[in-house]
Amino acid sequence: MLTDTDFALHGNGDAAVDIRFAASPGEPLSECIIALADAIVSAPDLPGVTEVVPAYQCLTVCFAPLQLPQADSGEPDITRFEQSLRRLTEAILAKDRPVCGTRQLIRIPVCYDGAFAPDMQTLCEKSGLTAGEVIARHSAPHYLVHMLGFTPGFLYLGGLDPQLHCPRKARPELRVPAGSVGIGGAQTGIYPQATPGGWQIIGRTPLALFRPQQSSPFIARPLDRIEFVPINAAQFADTDPLAEPESVALDQTHTSGVPR
Amino acid sequence: MSLNIIHPGLQTTIQDGGRAGNLRWGISCGGAADSFAMALGNLLLGNPPDHPGLEVALTGPEIEFTCALSIAVTGAHFDLRLNHETVGNDEVITVRAGDRLRFGPLRSGARAYIALAAGIQLPILFHSLSTHVIAGFGGLHGRPLQGGDQIPLQHCRIEPPRALPAAYRLDYSSRPLLRVVHGLEAPYFPAETLARFYRGGFTVSPQSNRMGIRLQGDPLPVEALPEQVSSALCPGTVQVPPNGQPIISFVEGQTIGGYPRIAHVISADLHRLGQLVAGARLDFEVVNRASAHRTLAGKARLLARLPELL
Numbered sequence: 001m002l003t004d005t006d007f008a009l010h011g012n013g014d015a016a017v018d019i020r021f022a023a024s025p026g027e028p029l030s031e032c033i034i035a036l037a038d039a040i041v042s043a044p045d046l047p048g049v050t051e052v053v054p055a056y057q058c059l060t061v062c063f064a065p066l067q068l069p070q071a072d073s074g075e076p077d078i079t080r081f082e083q084s085l086r087r088l089t090e091a092i093l094a095k096d097r098p099v100c101g102t103r104q105l106i107r108i109p110v111c112y113d114g115a116f117a118p119d120m121q122t123l124c125e126k127s128g129l130t131a132g133e134v135i136a137r138h139s140a141p142h143y144l145v146h147m148l149g150f151t152p153g154f155l156y157l158g159g160l161d162p163q164l165h166c167p168r169k170a171r172p173e174l175r176v177p178a179g180s181v182g183i184g185g186a187q188t189g190i191y192p193q194a195t196p197g198g199w200q201i202i203g204r205t206p207l208a209l210f211r212p213q214q215s216s217p218f219i220a221r222p223l224d225r226i227e228f229v230p231i232n233a234a235q236f237a238d239t240d241p242l243a244e245p246e247s248v249a250l251d252q253t254h255t256s257g258v259p260r
Numbered sequence: 261m262s263l264n265i266i267h268p269g270l271q272t273t274i275q276d277g278g279r280a281g282n283l284r285w286g287i288s289c290g291g292a293a294d295s296f297a298m299a300l301g302n303l304l305l306g307n308p309p310d311h312p313g314l315e316v317a318l319t320g321p322e323i324e325f326t327c328a329l330s331i332a333v334t335g336a337h338f339d340l341r342l343n344h345e346t347v348g349n350d351e352v353i354t355v356r357a358g359d360r361l362r363f364g365p366l367r368s369g370a371r372a373y374i375a376l377a378a379g380i381q382l383p384i385l386f387h388s389l390s391t392h393v394i395a396g397f398g399g400l401h402g403r404p405l406q407g408g409d410q411i412p413l414q415h416c417r418i419e420p421p422r423a424l425p426a427a428y429r430l431d432y433s434s435r436p437l438l439r440v441v442h443g444l445e446a447p448y449f450p451a452e453t454l455a456r457f458y459r460g461g462f463t464v465s466p467q468s469n470r471m472g473i474r475l476q477g478d479p480l481p482v483e484a485l486p487e488q489v490s491s492a493l494c495p496g497t498v499q500v501p502p503n504g505q506p507i508i509s510f511v512e513g514q515t516i517g518g519y520p521r522i523a524h525v526i527s528a529d530l531h532r533l534g535q536l537v538a539g540a541r542l543d544f545e546v547v548n549r550a551s552a553h554r555t556l557a558g559k560a561r562l563l564a565r566l567p568e569l570l
Binding site for chain 2 (some may be wrong): 011015054060066134
C-alpha cells in the first residue's frame with residue numbers, strides 16, 4: 001500500500017479530468033494507476049468515458065461531455081462524474097495491493113555496434129565509462145514499463161542506471177531511425193517510428209515496437225519489465241522485425257522492489 | 261469500382277472519425293482534422309457523420325472515378341471542376357464512370373472533404389480506416405495518397421440533388437478566434453504572460469502539421485515555471501515549450517507531454533484547427549467549462565437537425 005495516498009482532481013480542458021497523485025513515481029504508484037484505469041473503464045456508473053491515459057503520477061480520464069448524465073440545469077453533471085472518480089480512486093488506494101493482470105519480462109534484442117550507436121562516444125565521455133561498461137549497465141536492469149505514449153508503441157521505462165543519465169542533444173536530430181535506443185536525461189527508451197528526436201542514440205533493436213496489423217500490436221504493456229539483450233550486427237540482420245520477443249511470465253509475488 | 265488518383269495534391273488522405281479510445285497505447289485519435297466539415301458532407305449524402313472519405317489539404321488532387329456515384333465536397337473552398345464544368349461546394353455531385361474531379365486554387369480555409377456515397381474497401385485497423393500520417397498506418401499503405409493509387413470502392417449509390425442550407429455553408433475568411441479554457445499550468449504563469457497570451461495576434465507557422473500547430477509571436481517567458489512530470493496531452497492543449505512559442509496539440513498529437521499547458525482549446529472548436537493556414541493570425545478567448553459544453557451541445561444540435569432540412 002502507498003504511504004502517501006493524497007490525490008487531487010484537476011480539469012484538463014473541457015473534456016478530461018486529471019487524477020494527480022502525491023506519491024513518488026514507482027512501481028507501487030503505477031500499480032494503483034493501472035488498476036484505477038481498468039476500474040474506471042469497467043465502472044457501470046461512468047458512462048461517457050472515452051479514454052484513460054496512465055502516466056507516472058497522473059491518470060487522465062477523457063469523457064464525451066454530451067454523454068455524461070445531466071444535472072438539473074440540463075448541463076453535463078461534472079460534479080457527480082468527479083465524485084464517482086474520487087470514490088473509485090479512494091477504493092483503489094485503500095487496497096493492500098491492487099490486482100493487475102499477468103506481467104511479463106520481455107527481452108528486447110539491441111545491437112550496440114558502431115553504426116547503430118552514433119552517440120556512444122558522447123555517452124562514454126559524459127559518464128566516464130567505456131562502451132563495454134555502458135552496454136553492461138544499460139542491459140542489466142529489468143526496466144519497469146510505466147506507460148505507453150508519445151507515439152504508438154513508445155515505452156516509458158523506469159530504472160535507468162544513474163551513471164548513464166545524460167543530457168539530451170542541444171539540437172534534436174531531424175530523423176532518428178525506427179528502433180533506435182536512446183538516453184535522454186534520466187530516461188531510456190526506443191523510438192518506435194522514424195521521428196525527430198533529441199536523445200543520445202546508443203543502439204538499435206531490429207524488432208518493430210508497433211505492429212498495427214497484428215492481434216497484439218504492442219510489444220509490452222504497463223507494469224511489464226523490459227530487459228535489453230546485446231546482439232551483434234549479424235544477429236540484427238537475421239532478426240525478423242515482426243518476430244515475437246522472448247518473454248517470461250513474472251511471478252507477481254516477487255516483482256515488488258527492483259530486481260537485480 | 262475505384263477512385264484513381266491522377267494527381268495527389270499536397271496531402272490527400274483517407275479519413276473518418278479516427279480511433280478514439282487508444283490514447284493509453286500512444287495512438288492519438290487522428291481522423292478528419294475538421295470533423296464538422298466532414299460531417300456536413302456525409303449528412304448531405306445520407307451517410308453517418310464520420311463515414312470514411314478523403315481529406316484534401318491546401319493543394320487539391322485530380323481524381324478519376326471508375327463508376328457512377330454521388331459525392332459532396334465540403335470544408336475549405338477550392339475552385340472545383342468536374343471534367344470541364346464548374347461544380348460547387350456543399351452540394352451533391354453525381355459523377356459517371358470516367359469523370360474527373362479537379363481541384364483548382366484554394367480560396368479559403370485549409371482542408372476540404374470529399375464525402376462518398378460509397379464505402380472504401382480497405383483494411384480496418386483499430387476500428388477505423390483513417391490514415392495516421394505521423395505513425396504511418398491506416399488508409400492506403402499508411403501514407404498520404406500518391407499519383408497512380410487506386411482506392412477500391414463498394415456499395416456505390418446515387419443520391420438525389422441536394423445542397424446545404426445557407427446557414428450551414430461555412431466561410432473561413434475571417435480571422436480565427438479560438439475559445440479556450442484555462443490551462444492546467446496556467447496558475448504558474450505570471451499574470452503578465454497570461455495577459456500577453458490573451459492579447460493574441462499569433463501567426464500560424466508553416467512548420468505545423470497533423471501533430472501540432474506551431475504558433476509564432478512575441479515569445480512567452482517560461483523560465484520561472486516549475487518542471488512538469490510527463491502526463492497525458494489531450495488534443496487542443498496549448499503548450500509553451502522553452503522557446504516560448506506556443507504549440508497546439510492537433511489530431512495526431514503526441515499522447516504524453518511535459519511542457520506547461522497555458523490553455524486548452526474547447527472541444528467545440530477543435531474542428532476549426534483543421535482550417536488554419538500558415539501565416540494566418542489568430543486570437544484566443546477564455547471561456548468557462550459550462551460555456552464550452554453549451555457551445556458543444558449547440559453544434560451537436562446543428563448537425564442533428566440537418567437531415568430534416570435537406
